[in-house]
Amino acid sequence: MKLATPIRNMALAALALVAGGCFIAVGDVDDVVRSVTYPPDFRYLERSEIRGAMWELAVHARTLHEAVHRHDEGRRAAVSSALKGMEAAADRLPSDGRPTNHPLLNLHLPRLLDEVRAARRAVEAEPPSYLAAATVAGACLPCHTRTY
Numbered sequence: 001m002k003l004a005t006p007i008r009n010m011a012l013a014a015l016a017l018v019a020g021g022c023f024i025a026v027g028d029v030d031d032v033v034r035s036v037t038y039p040p041d042f043r044y045l046e047r048s049e050i051r052g053a054m055w056e057l058a059v060h061a062r063t064l065h066e067a068v069h070r071h072d073e074g075r076r077a078a079v080s081s082a083l084k085g086m087e088a089a090a091d092r093l094p095s096d097g098r099p100t101n102h103p104l105l106n107l108h109l110p111r112l113l114d115e116v117r118a119a120r121r122a123v124e125a126e127p128p129s130y131l132a133a134a135t136v137a138g139a140c141l142p143c144h145t146r147t148y
């Protein structure tokens, strides 16, 4: 694609800005142009960014499932750490209500985070309760018809 020079310069400047540690491949000028043409409070999410966070979420959700079903003294720490992992993964995606190109995330991600945090509070309380932790995978359902 042939770009007008000002846009091309902008794209290259943006490319230089994001080159340290992001998901836009160097040379992917179309993606960069797309990301600089949205208003400043809009967060453009790369599909790979969502998928990366989702896979991390899924890995911790599986660990959580195993941890909840443990019958030894390591159960509590394992459940709590899996929930922390889910929270960190979900936190990589914007849940602050800022508009993104993914309306599903804007709508349901805050709820997922709430549920994960509530589950961890319950596990860390005295005495601990594992009920919320055991059902937290239900929080995947608003966006997925089945859990992974």
Ligand code: HEC
Binding pocket: 047, 050, 051, 052, 054, 055, 057, 058, 061, 102, 104, 105, 106, 107, 108, 109, 112, 136, 137, 139, 140, 141, 142, 143, 144, 147, 148
């Ligand atoms: C707020 C909405 C939302 C919630 C809640 C949610 N997801 Fe996702 N998930 C998405 C979106 C959006 C995608 C990306 C679909 C795409 O564009 O490929 C995705 C994709 C995935 C993928 C596939 C990644 C790939 O490479 O294709 C997995 C696995 C996944 N989610 C697991 C989970 C698990 C496990 C949970 C619950 C702990 C969960 N998701 C909760 C929105 C959500």
